[in-house]
Amino acid sequence: MTDVVVYENGPLLLRGDFTLRTPDGEEIDPGRSTVALCRCGKSAIKPFCDGTHKAARFRAGAGRETPAPRSGEPE
Numbered sequence: 038m039t040d041v042v043v044y045e046n047g048p049l050l051l052r053g054d055f056t057l058r059t060p061d062g063e064e065i066d067p068g069r070s071t072v073a074l075c076r077c078g079k080s081a082i083k084p085f086c087d088g089t090h091k092a093a094r095f096r097a098g099a100g101r102e103t104p105a106p107r108s109g110e111p112e
């Protein structure tokens with residue numbers, strides 16, 4: 038089982054059994070079973086969060102009103 042925790046103004050925390058891959062399908066070894074994935078785009082170690090979102094004052098949006106996901110491949 039994999040848990041994904043969406044931090045309000047920070048990363049996505051993945052915990053459990055998961056596989057990270059590049060868009061080409063190459064596996065990324067996270068080296069651990071819990072990782073934080075950057076959501077702000079400012080990390081120097083993407084796809085992982087390095088804490089820069091705090092200095093960048095990343096704001097994901099207000100409240101819990103989350104739009105429905107789009108179908109298909111990400112852009």
Ligand code: FES
Nearest residue numbers: 075076077086090
């Ligand atoms: S979410 Fe933490 S550096 Fe981007």
